[in-house]
Every structure is written in C-alpha cells, then in structure tokens.
Amino acid sequence: MPRKPQHPECLSRRLSYQGRKFGFEVATLRLPNGVEGELETIRHPGGAMAVPVAADGRFVLVRQYRFPMGEWLLEFPAGTVEAGEAPEGTIRRELEEETGFRAHHWDFLGDFPLTPGYSDEYIHAYLARELEPLDDPPAQDDDEDLETVLLTGEELMAAARAGEADAKTLGGYLLVRGRLG
Structure with a gap:
C-alpha cells in the first residue's frame, strides 16, 4: 500500500x-x-450555486460582467454564504435575486473546491427544478448587472469552448448532466 x-x-x-x-x-x-x-x-467562507433547469430542459444562467476578467461571462446563479446562513438558504435567495425564478424542487449535487491553488473556497451545488417565474422578483444587489439567459446543454458547452462560461458553471453542468433524462 x-x-x-x-x-x-x-x-x-x-x-x-x-x-x-x-x-x-x-x-x-x-x-x-x-x-x-x-x-x-x-x-473564503464558501459559496452556493444552483443549476436551474426549466421545464423545457434548458438551463437558466446569468450573464454578468466580471471585472477581474474584463469580460461578460455566463454563469449559473451563485452567491457567497453569509455568516450564520446555510448554503441551501444562500442559493434559494440568490436564485430569486439573480434570475427572478423560484425553484420548488431542490437536489444537493455535492461540494467541490473552486481554485485550490490559491483559495480554500468550496462551492455547494444544487439542482433546482420546477421553476416558477416570480411576479415581483427581489432587487438585484447594487453591485450586480445581470441578464437571465436560457441555454440548451449544447449551447452552454459551445459558450464554454468559446471562453464565455466560468469553471463553477462547467463543474455544475458535469454534476447534473447524468441526472437529467
């Protein structure tokens, strides 16, 4: 051994x-x-991410400007876990704030390190299904300018190959790919 x-x-x-x-x-x-x-x-205190899937099978993402990269990126909704908050509470709140959708079915997908070469951040990933658009979605955070985007798996992978999606989104997609029929 x-x-x-x-x-x-x-x-x-x-x-x-x-x-x-x-x-x-x-x-x-x-x-x-x-x-x-x-x-x-x-x-880092950790983060939580949703992999939201609409009834038609498309993935719900957000497009947002990431200053360190100087680019607009496609990402699954995510947020930093606040002190005293459970990751599941974080992502339920973030999904509504960032996309204007609420999920009625949640499955835990797992935890994974994001950038272990220089950070201790883990992300807690959840599959979000049975989505409902909110009539009056909460306001986005002041420092966010987000656009909700729906993509097929093929479109998401094409965006990833073009450098338009982040690593946590790719990790979440891989975790959920085998679960969807």
Missing part, C-alpha cells in the same frame, strides 16, 4: 487583508523535504 504523503509544517500565518467577502493570508511553510517558503491563500 502506498505511503500517505506528509503534510507541510505551518511555521506561521498572518492575515494581510480582510475584505467584505474574503481574506488574504500569508503562511510560512516547511515542506517535507525541508525547504521553507511562503504561500498566499485567499480565505
């Missing part, structure tokens, strides 16, 4: 920055081979 790899030893940690949604930490590590170095990590 293969030997379990040894973890690096953390010699020190310091929080360099704490923002409204995440923190930036610098840790000094000693690797199992004795080499010491610094590692920078974004500390």
